[in-house]
Amino acid sequence: MQEHEQEAGPAYPQAAKDQASAEDSQSITEGLTSPVETIPDEKSDVAIDPNAPDQSRKFSKNDEIHMTAIVNGVRMKKNFTVYKSQVNWSRSYWEYQLKDSSGALYNNGAWVRERDLKTESRRR
Numbered sequence: 197m198q199e200h201e202q203e204a205g206p207a208y209p210q211a212a213k214d215q216a217s218a219e220d221s222q223s224i225t226e227g228l229t230s231p232v233e234t235i236p237d238e239k240s241d242v243a244i245d246p247n248a249p250d251q252s253r254k255f256s257k258n259d260e261i262h263m264t265a266i267v268n269g270v271r272m273k274k275n276f277t278v279y280k281s282q283v284n285w286s287r288s289y290w291e292y293q294l295k296d297s298s299g300a301l302y303n304n305g306a307w308v309r310e311r312d313l314k315t316e317s318r319r320r
Contacts, residue, residue, distance in 0.1 A: 253281060253290040253310065260316040261294070263308065275316055276302060284309075 255261055255278050265274040276294035279301065284291055291307035302308070 255281065255290075255292060255310070255313065255315070257281065261292075261313045262316045263294075263313050265302075282307070 257278055257280070259278045260275065261278060262273050262275050264271055266272075267274070274296065276296055278292050279295045280293040282291055283289075290310040292310065292313065293305055294302040294308060294313075296302060
């Protein structure tokens with residue numbers, strides 16, 4: 197029987213391989229430099245102007261308005277009168293407190309966004 201011959205190839209010990217790869221990575225990173233400027237926390241320099249005028253409102257006190265409300269599980273149109281108005285803390289929209297026809301505040305005085313309300317139009 198013939199002995200199995202092994203193919204001759206470069207026989208590097210593992211330590212030599214590790215040292216060669218460490219030298220390669222060191223030569224690669226030597227050319228790199230860290231950035232001089234740091235990346236800002238915010239993407240732009242846009243800020244809210246504290247002196248900006250308030251958003252204009254659609255409704256005034258005692259205006260007749262309507263909105264959809266769920267009464268006994270049924271969605272229906274309810275008529276209200278504007279009792280108070282205020283600009284939201286973000287200053288981006290108006291909120292209103294509403295009174296119904298009996299004079300009671302809607303939802304115990306909860307503030308309702310302007311986008312949820314519509315002007316009550318009179319039919320001719």
